[in-house]
Amino acid sequence: MTYITANAYAHPAATTPPGIAAIQRSLLWLIGMGGAIVFIEPSPYELATLTGMVVFFATGLRMRPMFVPLLVLLIVMNLGYTICSAYLLDKSEIVNWILTSWYMAVTVVFFAMVLSENTEARLDALRRGLIVGAVIASLAGVAGYFHLVPGGYDLLTLYGRARGTFKDPNVLAAFLILPALFTLQSVVTDRFWKSARSAIALGIIALAVLLAFSRASWGQFAGCSALMLILMYLTSETRPQRRRIVLTTLAAAVAAILMLAVLLSMSSVSDLFEQRASFNQTYDSGRFGRFGRHVLGFQMALDLPLGIGPLQFTKFFPEDTHNSFLNAFMSGGWIAGVCFPALVFITVAMGFKLVFVRVPWQRMYLALFSAFLGTVGEAFIIDVDHWRHFWMMLGAMWAMYAVAYAYRRNGLQVVEPSLT
Numbered sequence: 001m002t003y004i005t006a007n008a009y010a011h012p013a014a015t016t017p018p019g020i021a022a023i024q025r026s027l028l029w030l031i032g033m034g035g036a037i038v039f040i041e042p043s044p045y046e047l048a049t050l051t052g053m054v055v056f057f058a059t060g061l062r063m064r065p066m067f068v069p070l071l072v073l074l075i076v077m078n079l080g081y082t083i084c085s086a087y088l089l090d091k092s093e094i095v096n097w098i099l100t101s102w103y104m105a106v107t108v109v110f111f112a113m114v115l116s117e118n119t120e121a122r123l124d125a126l127r128r129g130l131i132v133g134a135v136i137a138s139l140a141g142v143a144g145y146f147h148l149v150p151g152g153y154d155l156l157t158l159y160g161r162a163r164g165t166f167k168d169p170n171v172l173a174a175f176l177i178l179p180a181l182f183t184l185q186s187v188v189t190d191r192f193w194k195s196a197r198s199a200i201a202l203g204i205i206a207l208a209v210l211l212a213f214s215r216a217s218w219g220q221f222a223g224c225s226a227l228m229l230i231l232m233y234l235t236s237e238t239r240p241q242r243r244r245i246v247l248t249t250l251a252a253a254v255a256a257i258l259m260l261a262v263l264l265s266m267s268s269v270s271d272l273f274e275q276r277a278s279f280n281q282t283y284d285s286g287r288f289g290r291f292g293r294h295v296l297g298f299q300m301a302l303d304l305p306l307g308i309g310p311l312q313f314t315k316f317f318p319e320d321t322h323n324s325f326l327n328a329f330m331s332g333g334w335i336a337g338v339c340f341p342a343l344v345f346i347t348v349a350m351g352f353k354l355v356f357v358r359v360p361w362q363r364m365y366l367a368l369f370s371a372f373l374g375t376v377g378e379a380f381i382i383d384v385d386h387w388r389h390f391w392m393m394l395g396a397m398w399a400m401y402a403v404a405y406a407y408r409r410n411g412l413q414v415v416e417p418s419l420t
Contacts, residue, residue, distance in 0.1 A: 016059060016060070016118070020059050021118065021121070023055060024052075024055065024056060024059070024114075024122070025121060025122060025125035026125070027048060027051060027052040027055055027056075028052065028114070028122055028125040028126045028129065029125045029126070029128055029129035029132075030044070030048040030051075030052075030129060031045065031048045031049050031052055031126065031129060031392075032125070032126045032127070032128065032129025032130035032131075032132070032133055033048075033129040033130070033132045033133035033136070034046075034047070034048040034049075034129075034133065035129075035130065035133055035175065035388055035389055035392065036130075036133030036134055036136055036137040036164075036165055036166075036175065037133065037136070037137070037165045038165065038166055038167065038171075038388065039163075039165050039166055039167050045388055049107060049110070052110070052114070053106075053110055056110070056113075056114055061113045061114065061117070062113065062116070062117065063113060064113075064116060064402050064406075066398070066401065066402040066405055067109065067112050067113070067398060067402065069346070070108065070109065070112060070343070070398050071109060073339050073342060073343045073346075074105040074108060074109065074343070075105070076335060076339050077105070077328070077332065077335070077336045077339035077340055077343065078098075078101050078102050078105055078332075078336075079335065080307075080332030080333055080334075080335030080336035080337075080339065081097075081098055081101050081310065081331055081332040081336055082098055083306070083332075083333070083335070084306045084307045084308075084309050084310075084331065084332050084333045084335075084336070085097075085098055085309045085310055085331075087309070088309045088310070088312075093311060094309065094310055094311060097310040097311060097331075097386075098310065100386055101385070101386070104386060104388070104391045105391075107388070107391050107392065107395065108391050108392075108394050108395040108398075109395065110395065111391075111392055111394075111395030111396050111399065112395040112396070112398040112399045112402070113399070114399070115395070115396050115399035115400070116399040116402045116403050119359075119361055119399065119400075119403050120360045120361045123361050123364050123396070124361070124364065126396075127182050127364055130178060130179045130182065131179045131182055131183060131201060133179070134175070134176050134179030134180070134201075134205050135179075135201050135204055135205065136165065137164040137165045137166065137172060137175070137176070137208065138164060138176060138204045138205045138207065138208030139164075139204060139208075140152075140156050140164035140165050141156055141157070141162030141163060141164030141165075141169075141172060141208045141211060141212065142162060142164075142204070142207055142208055142211060143156065144156020144157045144162060144163075144164065145157055145161075145162040145211045157169075160213075160272055161211065161212055161213045161214075161272070162208055162211035162212050162213075163212065164208060169212040169213060169214055170212070170214045170216065170217065170382060171387060172208065172212050172214075173208070173209045173212035173214035173216075173217030173218075173221075174214070174216070174217050174220070174375065174378060174384075174387065174389070175387075175389050176205050176208060176209050176212075176217075176221075177209075177217065177220055177221055177224055177371050177374060177375070178367065178368065178371035178389065178393065179205060180202060180205045180206060180209065180221060180225070181224060181225065181228050181367035181370060181371055182364070182367050183198045183199075183201045183202040183205065184198075184202055184225055184228070184229075184252070184367075185228070185232070185363055185364075185366075185367055186198035187199050187202055187248060187252060188229070188232070188244065188245050188248040188249060188252070189232075189241070189244070189245070189363070195248075199252075202252075203255075203259070206221070206256065206259070207259070207263075209221050210260070210263065210273075211269070213272055213273065213276040215276055216378045216381055216382055217378075220374040220375070220377065220378055223374055223377075224370040224371055224373070224374040225370075227370045227373070227374075228366050228367055228370040229245060229249050231355055231366045231369075231370070232245055232363070232366055233245050233246070234356075235355070235356060235358075235362065235366070293317050293318075293319065293321065293322070293323075294321075294322075294323050294326055296317070297313070297317070297321060297323070297326045297329075297330060298326060298329070300316070300330075301326070301329035301330060301334075301337060304333065305333050305334045306333040306334075307329060307330050307331055307332055307333035307334075307336070307337070308330050308331075309330075309331060310331040310332075311331075312330070312331075313327070313330050320383060321383060322381060322382050322383060323379070323380055323381065323382075323383070324340070324379035324380075324382070324383055324384045324385050325337075325340065325341050325379065325380065327383050327385055328340035328341070328385070331385075343394075344376055344379070344394075347372070347394055347397050347398065348372075348373060348376060350397070350398075350401045351369045351372065351373070351397050351400075351401070353401075353404075354369070354400055354401060354404050355369065357404050359403070359404065361400075365400055368393060368396055368397065368400070369397070371393060372393045372394065372397055375387075375389075375390050375393065
């Protein structure tokens with residue numbers, strides 16, 4: 001395993017005037033925070049993102065050659081969706097679905113371009129906004145679940161599960177993973193008081209993830225946290241840093257177990273937890289259950305080069321695809337069915353190459369990579385096609401790769417990491 005030495009990375013000089021740069025960072029903070037409030041349309045995320053596009057393009061953005069494959073894959077994928085929807089464009093919900101897909105593609109390129117300049121400051125602004133938004137969404141979900149807000153239970157929960165400022169508990173829990181990883185990093189690495197504040201935020205977010213009762217997000221939270229901590233341990237420069245990561249992780253694990261024990265002592269929580277934690281769910285098993293539909297759907301896709309169009313799967317099966325790769329084939333035929341997994345797995349492969357590249361924002365990158373990889377895993381059992389944070393992370397991943405590639409072109413020396 002290799003990484004590039006820290007002192008080899010001189011951050012590119014900022015050419016943006018300080019006042020404009022501050023506005024840009026503020027917009028990224030708003031985008032991150034707005035991503036947590038999406039139960040209204042258009043959401044604050046859309047308003048902040050569109051405003052950010054106008055401001056950033058007006059003040060200068062650079063399309064790097066590295067982004068051309070990304071742009072091509074996004075365009076071809078959405079052309080597949082559009083072509084396969086031609087006979088359905090008289091339906092407003094189909095038109096909205098197609099326009100949303102094109103919009104998500106635009107946001108990918110936007111985040112890639114924005115975060116490939118002044119990377120550390122801009123990524124940190126987005127990180128801070130995501131954490132604030134996650135705490136707001138989590139508090140809303142927890143307050144609704146425990147009836148702490150008059151009339152809030154019906155608004156902030158769904159089917160007895162916390163959804164907070166989201167329309168769906170599953171999406172709430174999935175969105176919270178990346179901010180949770182950011183706060184976990186602070187807990188295990190920052191000074192005491194900052195670590196303590198982050199621990200409080202992490203506790204609130206973790207509680208909301210639990211009360212959303214999303215099995216996929218439970219697994220994603222645990223798996224992504226473990227992966228990130230392992231990568232942080234391997235990339236730590238000193239033995240004391242590694243020792244602190246281990247000890248703090250053990251303390252956090254004990255605290256999580258105690259919190260879970262307290263919550264499970266409440267019958268309202270334990271009953272739903274037992275129900276959701278069971279692997280024997282009626283909608284998963286059987287010929288037309290979740291996994292049965294995956295097999296039948298892929299068999300169907302082999303015979304339909306043009307797919308069946310967006311939102312049409314339930315006309316053939318009892319429920320949606322609950323598999324983003326299958327949905328790409330169904331909604332966009334073989335064109336989108338090939339482009340979507342190609343885009344995802346190319347991004348993951350590039351991401352692995354950057355894990356041991358020593359850059360000033362390496363810690364943030366490890367959280368980003370772990371969360372993105374977890375979301376890709378979740379895409380096999382749920383539809384992430386229109387999750388705003390998924391496309392935001394994908395664009396950020398390409399930005400990280402583009403910046404690292406630019407540094408490599410400057411002839412930086414690669415050295416072996418030391419664990420002594």
